[in-house]
Amino acid sequence: MTPYIARRRPRPEIREELDIGYSVEGQSVIIHEDRRLYDGSRLLEPVAKATWVRTQKVWRVFWMRADLRWHSYEPLAKVRTLDNVLEGVDADPYGCFWG
Template sequence: MAISEFEIKRCEKELDKFIGEHRPPAHVRDQLDIGYRIENQSVVLFEIRASFRNPAEKLEVPVAKATYVKTQKVWKVYWQKSDLKWHSYEPVATVKYLEEFLNVVSENQYHCFFS
């Protein structure tokens, strides 16, 4: 089941705040930037990079994901390994609030999210 429209707006507010605090300087954003997408009950954070083969082409490289499980009232935290599959982030597998997920990603204690 998808996140409610009210919850989407609240998530967008927190995600915009996170992006604003973590974006690279303006002069490098054409080569590297960050963004997010809300898909059904998940929030995906990604890097936006210029393609090596065609610098005019932008690639989205997912780095972190949180999926809301309504029955448990928790967000499950995931990171994407080199196999391009989502794996549970074992140090903090679930959080109660989206803000906690963003704090985990921001701390990046085990360097699993942003490089």
């Protein structure tokens, strides 16, 4: 994940205002944008979530819709490796992750 995040991060001069990162929660990896709000607080906005399904040996990929719930991302419903997940999030044919 570290090389992916390093490649996707914005220019150093704006990272105080906008940056990206990731977190690991159980079997899931969540990519998020980190934004500074007008009052100086920080907002972490989820971009994508990949969950390892151990019984099937696949990653399931999700995106967060306006209802603030995770929904399966059909072009990447099930992939074998985390590298495939990251390639798909970058390609983003439906414009769900990066707009």
